[in-house]
Amino acid sequence: MLYRFIDLFAGIGGIRTAFEPYGECVFSCEWDIKAQETYEANFGEKPVGDIRQVNEKDVPDHDILLAGFPCQPFSIAGVSKKKSLGREHGFLDETQGTLFFDIARILKEKKPQAFLLENVKNLKSHDKGKTFKVIMNVLEGLGYTVYAEVLNAKGLVPQNRERIYIVGFKNPLRFEFPEIPNKGPALYTILEKNVDEKYTLSDKLWKYLQDYKEKHSKKGNGFGYGLADLNSYTRTLSARYYKDGSEILIPQGDDKNPRKLTPRECARLQGFPETFKIVVSNTAAYKQFGNSVAVPVVSLIAEKMIQAIERNEILVGVKEGRLEYATK
Known part of the structure; x- marks a missing residue:
């Protein structure tokens, strides 16, 4: 039926x-x-x-x-x-x-x-x-x-x-x-292979996030960026991700600043099929996937x-x- x-x-x-x-x-x-x-x-x-x-x-x-x-x-x-x-x-x-x-x-x-x-x-x-x-x-x-x-x-x-x-x-x-299930797929399984440099944090933003986290950790607060474990899962993707991506940052090795997820990776993080079309700006896409369901x-x-x-x-x-x- x-x-x-x-x-x-x-x-x-x-x-x-x-x-x-x-x-x-x-x-x-x-x-x-x-x-x-x-x-x-x-x-x-x-x-x-x-x-x-x-x-x-x-x-x-x-x-x-x-x-x-x-x-x-x-x-x-x-x-x-x-x-x-x-x-x-x-x-x-x-x-x-x-x-x-x-x-x-x-x-x-x-x-x-x-x-x-x-x-x-x-x-x-x-x-x-x-x-x-x-x-x-x-x-x-x-x-x-x-x-x-x-x-x-x-x-x-x-x-x-x-x-x-x-x-x-x-x-x-x-x-x-x-x-x-208690355990699901690892983060690395949904990451794109070749990612544009524009998703890598600038030196200025990366320093700001590190200083911000250090300032709050001294006060005993847990505020700050979240560097994701590629073999595990991320924090919750939110509609504010477009601002600086700080809650889910992808490490790229010691010699390179971390990067934000791409919109397609956000779609995958929410379990959308690969055929799902992303037709809006990155800013709008981040908001949309952050507000969506898994x-x-x-x-x-x-x-x-x-x-x-x-x-x-x-x-x-x-x-x-x-x-x-x-x-x-």
Whole structure:
């Protein structure tokens, strides 16, 4: 069976990429203009812009709703930034915190049989757990059986990337998140062979980063650049990578300054296929891949979701402390 799905807060289509083997995307929405360019180049359609302007009744009927809704109101960095600006965060943030409710109104109107939401790990602990509790209450109040788990991508791609995934079903279906391997591919396996010199840090920037790290280490802080271990995995790739690349630097030997990842290496770090087209500037590409999902993780979740739908094991009760399921 092929499933109809919609792609909200679509970014450059990482979640869509994982679900395409199972059906057809019938609607996409993404407000960032440069991300729209990348999305259109790869999927042949330009997403609708601001979701707040979308009438839920106009959204096509679909089986599965997908949404990597904005992280900033819930992430540690986002919260710190908003506090420093004297702005509210979470559900009190009028521009992004309430975007979750655009998902909720579409779920309420269209009643798809399943959904997958993705966000930063810190969503679960934000505001002492109150934010996450509100989200779960809303989803369950809409009649969904909801599962949530934090998964780390480092067993599938060479990157330490923890994200929370929230899966829901209109029927009380049996569902288990995939087991992610403890050890994945090494960083060197995704590096390009011949890299342009423009990715090597200038003497000035390299000295600045070294001085910055030394200054903070004397204060007992861990701030500073991250020189990657080519036989292991990297730190989390972030949207700020375009600034100086400091969180993931590639060593090039004692006689040469380290370098930044190339955009193609960032795509590989997130598990995008080699056929994925990068059509924007390096600055925009770094932002886009930093904001994206690790595609192989979502692929495993997609497989488990489709299996749960097709297996159709319904929770019928609890017996002697164990959940009991029956196939409808």
